[in-house]
Amino acid sequence: MxxxxxxxxxxxxxxxxxxxxxxxxxxxxxxxxxxxYGAIKAAVSREAxxxxxxxxxxxxxxxxxxxxxxxxxxxxxxxxVRADRLAAELGLRELWIxxxxxxxxxxxxxxxxxVALTKAQELGFKVAACxxxxxxxxxxxxxAAHAGMESIVFIPADLEAGKVVNTAVFGGxxxxxxxxxxxxxxxxxxxxxxxxxWAFVNVNVRTYYAEGSKTLxxxxxxxxxxxxxxxxxxxxxxxxxxTKVAKGFKELWEVGLLDEEPHVRISGAQAAGCSPVAQAFxxxxxxxxxxxxxxxxxxxxxxxxxxxxxxxxxxRSSGGxxxxxxxxxxxxxxxxxxxxxxxxxxxxxxxxxxxxxQLVERGVVRPDERVVALVTGNxxxxxxxxxxxxxxxxxxxxxxxxxxxxxxIPED
Amino acid sequence: MAVTIRIPTQLRPIxxxxxxVAVEGATVGEVLKGLEAAHPGFHERLFDEQGNLRRFVNVxxxxxDIRFLDGIDTPVAAGSTVSIVPAVAGG
Numbered sequence: 001m002x003x004x005x006x007x008x009x010x011x012x013x014x015x016x017x018x019x020x021x022x023x024x025x026x027x028x029x030x031x032x033x034x035x036x037y038g039a040i041k042a043a044v045s046r047e048a049x050x051x052x053x054x055x056x057x058x059x060x061x062x063x064x065x066x067x068x069x070x071x072x073x074x075x076x077x078x079x080x081v082r083a084d085r086l087a088a089e090l091g092l093r094e095l096w097i098x099x100x101x102x103x104x105x106x107x108x109x110x111x112x113x114x115v116a117l118t119k120a121q122e123l124g125f126k127v128a129a130c131x132x133x134x135x136x137x138x139x140x141x142x143x144a145a146h147a148g149m150e151s152i153v154f155i156p157a158d159l160e161a162g163k164v165v166n167t168a169v170f171g172g173x174x175x176x177x178x179x180x181x182x183x184x185x186x187x188x189x190x191x192x193x194x195x196x197x198w199a200f201v202n203v204n205v206r207t208y209y210a211e212g213s214k215t216l217x218x219x220x221x222x223x224x225x226x227x228x229x230x231x232x233x234x235x236x237x238x239x240x241x242x243t244k245v246a247k248g249f250k251e252l253w254e255v256g257l258l259d260e261e262p263h264v265r266i267s268g269a270q271a272a273g274c275s276p277v278a279q280a281f282x283x284x285x286x287x288x289x290x291x292x293x294x295x296x297x298x299x300x301x302x303x304x305x306x307x308x309x310x311x312x313x314x315x316r317s318s319g320g321x322x323x324x325x326x327x328x329x330x331x332x333x334x335x336x337x338x339x340x341x342x343x344x345x346x347x348x349x350x351x352x353x354x355x356x357x358q359l360v361e362r363g364v365v366r367p368d369e370r371v372v373a374l375v376t377g378n379x380x381x382x383x384x385x386x387x388x389x390x391x392x393x394x395x396x397x398x399x400x401x402x403x404x405x406x407x408x409i410p411e412d
Numbered sequence: 413m414a415v416t417i418r419i420p421t422q423l424r425p426i427x428x429x430x431x432x433v434a435v436e437g438a439t440v441g442e443v444l445k446g447l448e449a450a451h452p453g454f455h456e457r458l459f460d461e462q463g464n465l466r467r468f469v470n471v472x473x474x475x476x477d478i479r480f481l482d483g484i485d486t487p488v489a490a491g492s493t494v495s496i497v498p499a500v501a502g503g
Binding site: 024027029030182186289 | 418420421422457466467468469470472475477479480495497498
């Protein structure tokens with residue numbers, strides 16, 4: 001049973017019932033779930049969580065939807081991989097990769113969609129919809145298929161082929177919109193007003209949806225033996241994931257699951273071609289000025305990030321920083337992670353690793369810190385980004401001589 | 413010829429339930445003043461105490477975000493559409 005008291009506006013504090021509402025009627029500020037932390041504290045324990053399902057739903061008491069009958073393909077409880085070889089290249093003592101590439105549809109979006117559609121079904125919705133840069137599209141279409149809901153998914157028309165196919169295969173309606181993500185998002189904001197019977201996961205049920213990202217923090221702490229990292233590097237598109245990861249660590253303390261109060265520094269990762277939050281951080285501004293995205297990291301290409309101000313606050317208040325990487329650095333980041341750790345990330349992961357490299361070089365991420373980098377999407381979805389670099393070492397005739405001529409073998 | 417303002421769901425009660433309102437004005441600021449004159453109550457919802465547009469209010473002129481144009485001083489041609497849209501997110 002969720003411990004939810006209602007919803008509250010993050011800007012003006014007005015309160016609302018726990019319904020399909022995402023924005024304050026008064027000031028348009030985003031709504032936030034209000035929990036009864038006292039009741040959660042009395043109910044949760046490390047033991048009970050440890051005995052729970054091997055998915056994000058082991059943290060159901062800290063989520064705004066009931067785990068019974070949850071719409072789940074098994075998202076979450078992904079590996080936290082000790083990355084000693086990458087750490088050595090970067091000069092870090094202790095580095096971990098939260099490998100969220102292995103979620104059911106290949107990205108962290110399965111976490112937020114599982115919460116969103118569970119809540120949507122609770123509220124009686126039959127249709128799932130979203131505006132997406134790709135990963136969310138894959139996840140909404142898949143979870144809707146699994147739950148027997150209809151889906152209507154909106155994407156920019158220029159998305160990577162892998163992301164289009166990985167959505168359309170699930171059989172829902174897929175609408176490619178001529179424009180960038182911000183155009184799609186705006187269309188969906190207006191459509192959500194016209195079609196209140198649709199659960200737009202990142203519009204009218206976004207308040208619940210966003211909470212799913214907290215499970216990245218919950219799992220990271222549990223997998224580190226119920227302790228927190230010193231520094232986390234998180235990719236930033238809308239800024240929601242970073243904001244919720246910060247919240248997740250604080251909630252674990254609030255409900256008594258940690259021995260020590262966490263002081264996690266949070267750093268953001270953006271592509272230079274779409275870095276409105278990183279730019280505001282660098283300029284010392286509180287206001288996020290939207291940008292027109294131009295980057296191969298399409299999953300992060302949100303020029304008008306709704307949670308940008310909150311992500312900025314979370315980074316500033318925790319003493320973190322921002323990376324902002326070129327397309328070449330994105331590709332280098334993907335290849336570096338793959339070469340050193342055997343994890344193939346999509347472009348957003350390249351942004352995260354490229355930003356980690358920058359943050360280490362600038363001394364923001366320090367060598368003595370316990371660092372976690374969130375790698376949140378699978379490289380098979382964006383092979384275009386690296387395909388020109390990733391070719392067979394040689395193409396040969398099927399003979400020993402041809403092999404010997406083409407491939408240099410190290411001495412045994 | 414007037415300018416058409418598209419009203420988001422949350423604000424339609426102020427406009428008697430209408431999804432669009434036609435007003436006169438040559439800039440975004442003037443058009444929003446015209447909206448307040450026609451249906452009092454809009455101003456305090458769209459602007460903060462300092463008189464700036466609230467940070468979660470997005471305004472578009474002919475489908476372009478006014479933060480890419482001249483903000484509240486952005487010119488509005490007769491016959492065009494001004495949309496008020498709550499900020500959302502996703503990705």
